[in-house]
Amino acid sequence: MSSAAVAFARENHARFLDELKSLLRIPSISTLPEHAGDCRKAAETLAAEFRRIGMENVRLVETAHEGGHPMVYADWLHAAGKPTVLVYGHYDVQPVDPIDEWLSPPFEPTERDGNVYARGAVDDKGQVWMQVKALESLLATGGLPLNVRVLLEGEEEVGGEGIAEYVASKPADLKADFALVSDTEMFAPDLPTLCVGLRGMIYTELEVKGAKTDLHSGMYGGAAPNPFMALAHILAKLKDENGRILIPGFYDDVLPPSKEELAAWRSLPFDEEHYRQTEVGSKTLVGEEGYSVLERTWARPTLEVHGMPGGFTGAGAKTVIPAKALAKVSMRLVPNMTPAKAFEQYKAYVEKIAPAGVDVTVRLIHQGDACLIPVNNKYIQASVRAMHEVWGKDTVFIRSGGSIPIVGDFDRHLGLSSVMMGFGLPDDNLHAPNEKFNLKNFRLGIESLIRFLEEAAA
Amino acid sequence: MSSAAVAFARENHARFLDELKSLLRIPSISTLPEHAGDCRKAAETLAAEFRRIGMENVRLVETAHEGGHPMVYADWLHAAGKPTVLVYGHYDVQPVDPIDEWLSPPFEPTERDGNVYARGAVDDKGQVWMQVKALESLLATGGLPLNVRVLLEGEEEVGGEGIAEYVASKPADLKADFALVSDTEMFAPDLPTLCVGLRGMIYTELEVKGAKTDLHSGMYGGAAPNPFMALAHILAKLKDENGRILIPGFYDDVLPPSKEELAAWRSLPFDEEHYRQTEVGSKTLVGEEGYSVLERTWARPTLEVHGMPGGFTGAGAKTVIPAKALAKVSMRLVPNMTPAKAFEQYKAYVEKIAPAGVDVTVRLIHQGDACLIPVNNKYIQASVRAMHEVWGKDTVFIRSGGSIPIVGDFDRHLGLSSVMMGFGLPDDNLHAPNEKFNLKNFRLGIESLIRFLEEAAA
Incomplete structure (x- = not known):
């Protein structure tokens, strides 16, 4: 030069x-x-x-x-x-x-x-x-x-x-x-x-409200709704254990990578086992069957939970049924999906599956296109x-x-x-x-x- | 006097x-x-x-x-x-x-x-x-x-x-x-x-570890395990949306109240709707069908989540897949159940249903007899x-x-x-x-x- x-x-x-x-x-x-x-x-x-x-x-x-x-x-x-x-x-x-x-x-x-x-x-x-x-x-x-x-x-x-x-x-x-x-x-x-x-994204908050105030889990456990349990049921219905997002219609607009692009990705110097050990460090990788790691992280949507504020999070024990709890949930979107449609599908589904006894508010925090x-x-x-x-x-x-x-x-x-x-x-x-x-x-x-x-x- | x-x-x-x-x-x-x-x-x-x-x-x-x-x-x-x-x-x-x-x-x-x-x-x-x-x-x-x-x-x-x-x-x-x-x-x-x-109780912590460090949810979402999603799947399998605890054998030792005791409870001045409005304040009460509120809170075991520490819980957005997350979970026990047996059943079941990719540690924090x-x-x-x-x-x-x-x-x-x-x-x-x-x-x-x-x- x-x-x-x-x-x-x-x-x-x-x-x-x-x-x-x-x-x-x-x-x-x-x-x-x-x-x-x-x-x-x-x-x-x-x-x-x-x-x-x-x-x-x-x-x-x-x-x-x-x-x-x-x-x-x-x-x-x-x-x-x-x-x-x-x-x-x-x-x-x-x-x-x-x-x-x-x-x-x-x-x-x-x-x-x-x-x-x-x-x-x-x-x-x-x-x-x-x-x-x-x-x-x-x-x-x-x-x-x-x-x-x-x-x-x-x-x-x-x-x-x-x-x-x-x-x-x-x-x-x-x-x-x-x-x-x-x-x-x-x-x-x-x-x-x-x-x-x-990938594009939508970042959201799910807020679940049950009782009007925090309650003693001994006195009220069995009759009062538990916002964390409600969130667990909602989250478990959003994505299954195989990494498949369960929101109806969520995959409808996904544009698959071209054959040429997939071929080029296969020739990249990428070793899943090395990636698992050095970058992720978990005992196994997870995600949708039938897709390589690069496809799963580059060309497939995902849904992740980032934190679940609320209740008692200190050391030790507090026997509280919290009045409310939150989950910070984001979804990554791939080309051809739109944040607006993805959020609508997500919100409608969450409202439909919300367990009895709780009120769920679905908030969009921010969004971006793929x-x-x-x-x-x-x-x-x-x-x-x-x-x-x-x-x-x-x-x-x-x-x-x-x-x-x-x-x-x-x-x-x-x-x-x-x-x-x-x-x-x-x-x-x-x-x-x-x-x-x-x-x-x-x-x-x-x-x-x-x-x-x-x-x-x- | x-x-x-x-x-x-x-x-x-x-x-x-x-x-x-x-x-x-x-x-x-x-x-x-x-x-x-x-x-x-x-x-x-x-x-x-x-x-x-x-x-x-x-x-x-x-x-x-x-x-x-x-x-x-x-x-x-x-x-x-x-x-x-x-x-x-x-x-x-x-x-x-x-x-x-x-x-x-x-x-x-x-x-x-x-x-x-x-x-x-x-x-x-x-x-x-x-x-x-x-x-x-x-x-x-x-x-x-x-x-x-x-x-x-x-x-x-x-x-x-x-x-x-x-x-x-x-x-x-x-x-x-x-x-x-x-x-x-x-x-x-x-x-x-x-x-x-x-009621007796066992108070526990579930700790779920996925990746070795916090990861960017864009880069790794779809391949790295999410400890909060894993907890959601575990919790949803611990208690169903009708309040029934799903741990195998958990109800085996439950001693039902006597007919006389149940009759006495029915004569107490208790109005479920008043209780819902003034004490709980949720839109409906929840819990096992076929049992009154007094039976559900006095004579039936329950399982509650008190908090889920980990990840990002501040205001705004952080796109992290946390390396680990916890759930503080307690169970209330009724006469004839023992904390030791209940904890064993719970621990064995959680370890069995833990999703792929994560390590789950089940800790007993404290316990007490009914x-x-x-x-x-x-x-x-x-x-x-x-x-x-x-x-x-x-x-x-x-x-x-x-x-x-x-x-x-x-x-x-x-x-x-x-x-x-x-x-x-x-x-x-x-x-x-x-x-x-x-x-x-x-x-x-x-x-x-x-x-x-x-x-x-x-």
Whole structure:
């Protein structure tokens, strides 16, 4: 590679990493109201950096809803006749519980074994910082090869309501030819990867109310409804023990992967037993019979329970029949399913199967569309060339079981196809204790993004 | 009533109530380690009061296990030729959550509408204080009419392990002819009541482990086991939606109530619809078909879930598949069932039905025997006479769905039959927010206990 920008990135890499650590120290947990100030601080830190490296029109864009966290906008539009990329990432992070399982404090970035460990290391501050440093390297060595708009958000981990509304309003500031999204992972170490499919989702709460107040389980057990038992009966009827979702009609719209895609997935370096041992660690894997693990996690819907607040959760014993209990339940959706229809089917079914004696409220917390990106467009091909140069290998096309609703929004509202270039690894523990980002991937990711922007302008 | 002791109690009633409030201000929550000092303070307060009123050999008896709370012992044994009563109550209380549903602070006793509201008001500090004040009234007016030993505990709400071990060791200090237990309620206002049956219990924890760490539900949903879903499937197979427990053999040893007892229950002033509206407040009552509410809560076993710790329980959304989740599950047992057999049946069944992919651990937290007291013994009859004098009515014999394991221990280890004279009311909110004790019942309860001790000595 003869790129001056790549040379600049290599010379300044130690500083880049130090700067990333500073960003990781800000506990910008978007779902916890007490961290709203930290989210704003992360946004301001990024805005200041964009100004410093020479981006223009830098500003925070407030989201419209109450308790939201600001977006960060910046642009550089001096590459006349060249395409415009909309660069996306998010600066907010997941909560850190269970905190006692972290080997080093989640907001004190720590290097171990060629990784940096911190909440947000890979999801998504480390990847955002790759974008920022790629732009800096290009700006410092002659300017950007194409027009760039950046839009970062601080609500990705809470559903991205603010950016979704903003994108839906089609602001002139977001006019572009394609999007670059850095929030995904490589299929395996040293294997350049483009994610071309995402699951959508609906995140819901089931609230079950029984008695008007908490009751003594001795006095009332046998006559008063138990909200947790009611939830257990509802949940057991939502998904069977073989992983099949039992909501009527739920699978009707599922678009199966093409034969070619399934064949490509079968040739990926994937060992279910290794995956079970190293990533999941359960005694067996679970899920629908007749589908491989990749199909189950990339191309089949799922239904998961995240927590069941209510009642007595302390140490020891309390003999209470709680007046109410909740279940946090989400469903991942696949291409051709819509969040609205899935939620309607789910809600109607839950209301139908609710046991006697309790009132059930079904709430939609947030939602996002699934998406599939055609692999033959010129920006995808530019990324393949750039990554071949940096990693010395052909790119594999995969999907992700996760949800990046903004990719669907960019398509639907702005007509932008996304290039999802991400450099996480499968064992990065995102959303879990000991989240990390591989330092080699951070370094080569910056170089890949530099070369991608150069190739996309060609 | 010509009793000098009753006259003393009436003259000093205002002071008695003030003293009770002082005791209620001590947050002696036995299940929370941070309140261990408060438990000891409550024990010391009671010991000081026993010394002040003239009881002898007053001392704290430490329990043998780690983190335990002391018992309080006192005696007065100068009634030569008279029987000896062992007086029992407990000074520990339940936790206060959900704290935001209390209308006045749980540890700031507040009078409203003829009641005193506080955690522990009726369960059991108010009833213990009736015992203490009955003894004071008798001691202040000529001495006790019979020999009295008092044994109070501070671990009733956490299973009473310490006192159970102590009673099982058959200490000479507990030699007596019968026991007086004040920890139950009247069937209705102004209706003198003796409880002659209790359900036993086993309190357990189910811990389900799936993956080795928390996982992202997008990345792994569909392949990784979900501990909450596994618990839902287990719980749904433990009890059906009609309240029938599905553990094989669980009902085999159930002793049905006699025809006479069932007939007596049918004549009690009990209106299911009123009970549903005023006590439970759910839209319908639940439970096994073919059994009345009184049978379901007094004479049928039940299985209840108290809380399901684990995962994400904060506000908002976190898309985690937790590595583990728990369910706090208890079963109430009826006469002729044994905790050991019930736990074995439960554990074997849970292990058999555990879904693939997860490890389930079944833990016994504590247990207690059910009991049935014959109603024709002389101390029960003495209580009936005493209460007829104070309340002007015949006593009704009921059971309680709750568990007072010490009653079984007194019988098994010390050969003592218990007289369960309690003055709570069905709407006292025990174990729930806004626990209360009726002030009239506090006053007449003291007089009833004074007259009972006099009658029992006759």
